[in-house]
Amino acid sequence: MNEETKTYYYVLASQRFLLEEEPFEEVLRERTNHYQRNNKEIDFWLVKQPAFLEAPEFAEVKQKCPQPSVAVISSDRQFINWLKLRLEYVLTGEFQAPSEQISHPLASLETAC
Known part of the structure; x- marks a missing residue:
């Protein structure tokens, strides 16, 4: 593999809990605004049905x-x-990617509609 292996950290929950029961959209919006105000590149992604699992x-x-x-x-x-x-x-946890087992850290098993 040509791409350098990096460590990724995650928070994992059920979609129902995180996307319906928690005010999570507000949390992401707040964090995105914080990054923009500080000229920081976005370094977090929301992935439904993450393939690394x-x-x-x-x-x-x-x-x-x-x-x-x-x-x-x-x-x-x-x-x-x-x-x-x-x-x-x-x-929560962490993993290394790309690796033999995890080719892409942000891959999803969910098919696009």
Whole structure:
């Protein structure tokens, strides 16, 4: 692989919880505005049905999270820690990508409509 392997951090939850029960849109809007005010490049992404959960090392994590799931993936550990403190009922962790098991960190299993 030519692309350099990086560490990505994530917050994982059920889509119903994060996108319907939590005021999560407001959290993302607040964070996006903060990045813009500070001229910081966006380094977080919302991924429905994240493909990294299909890697064998994530079998236990996938079992713990109600499906369908959604992840906020970032290269910024502090942002993910901040989200974890702000939200309840979420799982957090990290992974390296690209790797043999995870070819693209932001890949989704959800098909576009």
